Amino acid sequence: MNTNNTKAFGTQSATAPLEKLNIQRREILSNDVQIEILYCGICHSDLHAIRNDWGGTFYPIVAGHEIVGRITNVGKSVTKFKVGDLAGVGCIVDSCRECEHCHEGEEQYCESGWTVVFNAIDKKHGGVTYGGFSENIVVNENYVVHIPETLDLPSIAPILCAGITVYSPLKHWKAGAGKNIGIIGIGGLGHMAIKIAKAMGAYVTVYTTSQAKADDAKRLGADNVVLSTDTEQMKNCPKQDMILDTVSAKHDINAYISLLKTDGSLVMVGLPAEQLEISAFNIVHGRKSFSGSNIGGIAETQEVLNFCSEHNITADIELIGINQVNDALERLEKGDVKYRFVIDLASLKN
Ligand code: NAP
Ligand code: ZN
Ligand code: ZN
DSSP states (O other), X not given: OOEEXXXXXXXXXXXXXXXXEEEEEEOXXXXXXXXXXXXXXXXXXXXXXXXXXXSOOOSSBOOOOOEEEEEEEEOTTOOSOOTTOEEEEOSEEEOOSOSHHHHTTOGGGXXXXXXXXXXXXXXXXXXXXXXXXXXXXEEEGGGOEEOOTTSOHHHHGGGGTHHHHHHHHHHHTTOOTTOEEEEEOOSHHHHHHHHHHHHHTOEEEEEESOHHHHHHHHHHTXXXXXXXXXXXXXXXXXXXXXXXXXXXXXXXSHHHHTTEEEEEEEEEOOOOSSOOOOOHHHHHTTTOEEEEOOOOOHHHHHHHHHHHHHTTOOOOEEEEOGGGHHHHHHHHHTTOOSSEEEEETHHHHO
C-alpha cells in the first residue's frame, strides 16, 4: 500500500516524553477522506494509553481521538464530504459493518471488535493506528462526522470523545426533567456531563474532590455541588436516579451506590486500571444497578454535535501548542485542568 509521510507527536515508551516523529498514513482509498487536523483534545484515555496503565500499548504511540479538521482530499466514491468541509473523528475508525450492533449504529459494541483511532491493530489495512496528535489523518468516510459551523472550533473537539461518552449513557438512562442525575468527577468528561445533563432538563448534582472545582461547578450548570471528601455533605445530598462515574483512578464506588434511589443506576464511564469493589448488600437493597457505557456510535456522535450546537454547548478548554503537551499530560495526571487541554496542530507544522 502506498503511504504518506506525516508529522506526528508521540513517544517510544511509557516513561519517555512525547517528541516529534514521522509516521506513515495510507494513501486515500475510494471511500477515504484525508483530513488536515486543526485541533485535537487530550483525553485521560490518551494518558492511560501513553503510560501503559491498562497494559498492551504499542510503541511508538501517537495518541489523540478528539479530532477536528478540514477535508483536504476525498476518494473517488466518497459522497458525504467534499474538499474544504469541516470534519470530526472520534474513537472509532472501523468496524465489521455487518453485525447487529453495527447495523444499529452502535459500532462501539461491534461483535468483531471495532478499530480505535490510535494504538489499535488495523485489521483491514495492516499496522497500528496513529491518532490525532499529528498533522493529518486518513479515515473511511463512514467514521467521519460533520462539524457544526456555529460553535468555536477548538472547543468542539472534546465533544468527539468526552461529549459523546457522557451523552450516550445520559440519553440511554433517560436523563431529563424530573430526574436527579449525579456526576462524579469534574474533569473533561464530568464537565461536559454537567452541561449536557442540564440541557436535557435534569436536576444535576456533582461530586468532586476539589474545592476549587466545587466553587466553579454552578457556573458550569450544576444545581447542587457536593465536596465528596466531606461526609456531612455526602449524607445530606439528594438521592439520585442515575449517577455517572467519570473518575479515572481507584475510588470508593459503594459510597456512591448508597446515594441511589430504589431502582437507581450507577453507570461507570471512567476506566481506572485497578479493580473496583462493590458490596452485594448495597445493590440488593433497593434493586440498584451497576453498569457501564463505552463512548457512542457514529450516528450518535453526529447527534451529540447537533445537540451541542442547538444548546450552544462547548468544552471549557486550555488551548496549547505541541511543545506544551508533556506539561499538559503531567497536569492532567494531577487533575489540574479546567477542563480539557486541546492542541492547536498548527504548532506541529512549524
Ligand atoms: P480527567 O479530565 O482527568 O477527569 C477525571 C476526574 O476524576 C478528575 O478531574 C477528578 O475530578 C476525578 N478524580 C481523579 N482521580 C481521582 C481519585 N483518585 N479519586 C476521586 N476522584 C478522582 O479525565 P477524563 O478525560 O474526563 O476521563 C475520565 C476517565 O474516563 C478516564 O479513566 C478515561 O480513560 C475514561 N474514559 C472512558 C470512556 C468510555 O468510553 N467509557 C471515554 C473517555 C474516557 P475532581 O477533581 O472533580 O474530583
Ligand atoms: Zn477519550
Ligand atoms: Zn460489527
